[in-house]
Amino acid sequence: MALSTGVSSPSLLRRMNAAEVLRHAWSVDAVTASDLIALTGLTRSTVLGVCDDLIAHGWMVSLADARSTGEYRKGRPARRYALARSAGHVVGVDAGQHQLTAVVTDLRGDVLARAVRRIDPCGSADDRRRIVSALVDDALASASLADDDVLAVTVGVPAPTDAEGRSPVEAGADFWELMNPDYVGLFAPRGWAVVVENDANLAAVAEAAAREVGGGRHAGAAGAAGDAGAAGDAGAGDGGAGPSFVTLRAGARVGAGFVRDGALVRGNRGAAGEMRLLDLVDGVGSADGIGAVLRDWARAARALGTVPESSPVWAGPRDRPGAAAGLAAAGAGDPAARRLVGRVAERFGRGCAVLGGMLDVDRIVGAGAVAPSIGLLLERTTPWLSRFTPRAAPEAVASTLGDAVVTTGAVERALAHARGPALELPLPGAADATRAS
Incomplete structure (x- = not known):
């Protein structure tokens, strides 16, 4: 209506x-x-x-x-x-390379339904669009909702995006085009406002929102403040104009979301968080994330026979050791896993020092599915970060949002969009306004 x-x-x-x-x-x-x-x-x-x-x-x-x-x-x-929290709804999608997640929330950001599906990273763009659309349909059906009940959708993608939700086209490479196969064109015909945003930027939006718990907001849920193009005024009580931090999505590849003085920094073409500069950093050499590096080094150690068969690092698929398992084993005291984590910590510390030095941030937040397991890694990273930083080093911490960090940020963005034109945006539930939520 x-x-x-x-x-x-x-x-x-x-x-x-x-x-x-x-x-x-x-x-x-x-x-x-x-x-x-x-x-x-x-x-x-x-x-x-x-x-x-x-x-x-x-x-x-x-x-x-x-x-x-x-x-x-x-x-x-x-x-x-x-x-009237049930008068309208929003959808948040984490359209990752290997896994897709969709959540449906009410106007207060409380999750009503969640759907998850693995996806072939080598599939076509058409396949990805079809599967994402079907996943959103599944989430809406689980919440007993229809298209007319939705105000806005935000889709997080592992690619830079401009203000219109488009990703750059690179000669000889189609990864970004595959990861962002025109989701605006996919969902706009359904009558929804559509935002397509880089997943690391959405992780930063989620972290900014989570820091506002003391201000009356839900940790990990969408709340009251913020706007559709920024991280809001999260943490303004920290002093100055607001917090400055970097959120790192560091699973397969490193992607960063920059928040400076409380505002999300996107760059002219939305690529501020692209980490290809790490290819040029001595001792880092690539934008491979914690998960990818741990897997590669564990595989190499097993091939060389430097890992005893009794170690958890030896367990699992021979060609793809689990990063989470390796981190957990290190935390439990396994010597082989701890040696690997020590090596990764130096590499991670160098990368964090580069980002912290360029941006002069207060904090670096490790986010994503590996976040619950990186406590020991961050503990080992801190001395390296201090060594490589000529002044006070930023604090390295783990996100508390786990693998929900992108969908949380996506919901924040969708709700911020819905809050903007308060008296003009079509509101499906207006006919039920007299019913308390």
Whole structure:
């Protein structure tokens, strides 16, 4: 159902007031009119009128007053409101090289359904589009939702993207085109707003959101602040304009998301986080990630016979040792695995020192599926990072979001897009606005 532009063509000022009220309502389970008056500085009559507008548009619902819930006992009972969280939904997709994940959330970012599927990395672009579309359909079906229930979708891809969601075309190479086979064209005909973004950038958006827990947001869920092109004002309490950090997706290849003074840095063509510069760094030599390097070195060690058969590094497929298994074995004290992790730590420390030195960041966050297992690696990396950094070294930490980091960032971006034109974006659930979520 299309969302009307207003019951009585509200002025620009009224729209701005509505956006401000909605911004506060988006981040909490319930808010009173008195809260909104204090937060916005608007008069009581303006707040009540704006709330009525938002209810009419399907963005908010009216709840039982504070006295009836036992929260208010004297004077006039406070009117209570809440975001109509089920009035619309968004989809976040991690369209990785080897695995696809789609999640469907409500307007508060709470996950209603999740679908995962492995994919042949050597398949065609048409195959990838078809499988991604089917995966999103599966997630929507699991949530008992249809296309008309969705406001926006964000797709994370292992490729740089420009502002329109396109990836560069390189002569003699089609990897980026394969990883980003026009997802905008795939989903826009379904009536959704579509954002296609680099997966490491989305990981950075997710990490910025996770740092706002103290400000009333969910760790790993989409909440109230931020905009569609930046990491929001996460961590502004750290001092200055906001935090500066790098999020590294370091499984098969290194991809980086840069947040500088609280804002996502994308570059002129969206390629700020491409790590080919590591090819030029002595002692690093490539953009291969932690997972790929550990697998290659474990395979070489087994071929040379320098790993005893009793070591967990020996277990698993002969041609593709598991990186997570090697990291876990090192954490458990296996000598062979610890030697491998020690070698990787020096290499990783050199790469982190280059990034930290160029960008002067506070923190480097290891993210992705390997994050839960890299505690020992980061412990061994810290001395190298300090050695290679001429001033105070950035802190190296592991993400707490695991393999959900890209879909979390994708949901953040989709919800930020939905929050923007609060009174103009079509809202499927407007007809159910009187039903509390």
